[in-house]
Amino acid sequence: MRQRPRDDSRGILDPGRLLREVRFRRHLPAESLRQWVEHYWLIDWTLHTPFEQRIVPHPAVNVVFQHDSGDSDDGSDDRPESGEVAGVGRDLFRITLTGTGRVCGVQFRPGGFHAFWRHPVAELTGHRLPLPTGRLTRPDEPVCAGTDDDRRHALDTLLSSWAPEPDPLAEEVIRLAEAIRTDRTVLRVDDFAARHELPVRRLQRLFVEYVGVGPKWVIRRYRLQEAAEQAVGGPPRWADLAADLGYSDQAHLVRDFTAVAGVSPAAYARSVR
Known part of the structure; x- marks a missing residue:
């Protein structure tokens, strides 16, 4: 704890x-x-x-x-x-x-x-x-x-x-979400499901029920937050970071980052400096 x-x-x-x-x-x-x-x-x-x-x-x-x-x-x-x-x-x-x-x-x-x-x-x-x-x-x-x-x-x-009620399924989902947050090698839902010996559909149902969004969304959101956090420390090599975070290319990272943050990764890095 x-x-x-x-x-x-x-x-x-x-x-x-x-x-x-x-x-x-x-x-x-x-x-x-x-x-x-x-x-x-x-x-x-x-x-x-x-x-x-x-x-x-x-x-x-x-x-x-x-x-x-x-x-x-x-x-x-x-x-x-x-x-x-x-x-x-x-x-x-x-x-x-x-x-x-x-x-x-x-x-x-x-x-x-x-x-x-x-x-x-x-x-x-x-x-x-x-x-x-x-x-x-x-x-x-x-x-x-x-x-x-x-x-x-x-x-x-x-x-x-509000008298929270313990729920073994909630405990399972909390552990899974924490694994996604802390392990940057988690990039794909199917790989993550296999790693935890779960059918992909069950994993998706659990996340929608208990988290409110699917596991793919959770993975992508945590990786984008990582990109923003790294930009604060200085402009990273965006192509390398895109590969590390599971993107097929730098352009894909730029599109996702801009859609979520409202500015491109490079523009954000300049603004915080």
């Missing part, structure tokens, strides 16, 4: 600018929730000019609470805390932050949200639904209040109240 949250920047486009503009940090949930939850992510900001952040979504469901005062510096435009369930996003996610505010998010492990939702997770793919949503009730008190420990405790209490 992980003892500290991940410290990579996968999925965050221009992570250096994010860290300059806002306070961003990750925390682990209570140990009893870690089999389903990747981490909590907290963002606080006080901005004099609007800031747009772009995210290449993970193959994961997020529950997000936000409290902000819009463009008001003194909080006079204070708004109530909002909460939503965000299914796996297929497209680039953009959000513009203004004024003063804070966000508390829960990123579930791919396959982990099924224990709380208890329906096919594909029903949520591409959608953002306000809480309460079915059996996922709203918290009694604001989540984005107090210290980091206060917020972590509020999220632990809320998720525990």
Whole structure:
């Protein structure tokens, strides 16, 4: 079981600018929730000019609470805390932050949200639904209040109240998705299925039911996030990287990257420098 949250920047486009503009940090949930939850992510900001952040979504469901005062510096435009369930996003996610505010998010492990939702997770793919949503009730008190420990405790209490149910199939899918994320040699669904002694169709059904997208999409998304992360450290040899990530040629990588990130790999590498 992980003892500290991940410290990579996968999925965050221009992570250096994010860290300059806002306070961003990750925390682990209570140990009893870690089999389903990747981490909590907290963002606080006080901005004099609007800031747009772009995210290449993970193959994961997020529950997000936000409290902000819009463009008001003194909080006079204070708004109530909002909460939503965000299914796996297929497209680039953009959000513009203004004024003063804070966000508390829960990123579930791919396959982990099924224990709380208890329906096919594909029903949520591409959608953002306000809480309460079915059996996922709203918290009694604001989540984005107090210290980091206060917020972590509020999220632990809320998720525990949703009474997640262990499921051997969910555990299997979580392990498989983690193998895809951590092993960059995973490039093809048929090879991955054979490696784990699973029929391809069963693997596809499990991922759609528990993750919300198919295994091919998960493989490609993790490899594209890798490409973006490598670009932050300096422009790689794109042809070599394309081959390493399982693309037939550099042009294919460029097309996929541009479709997801909104800019070509070379343009992105220049922008973050």
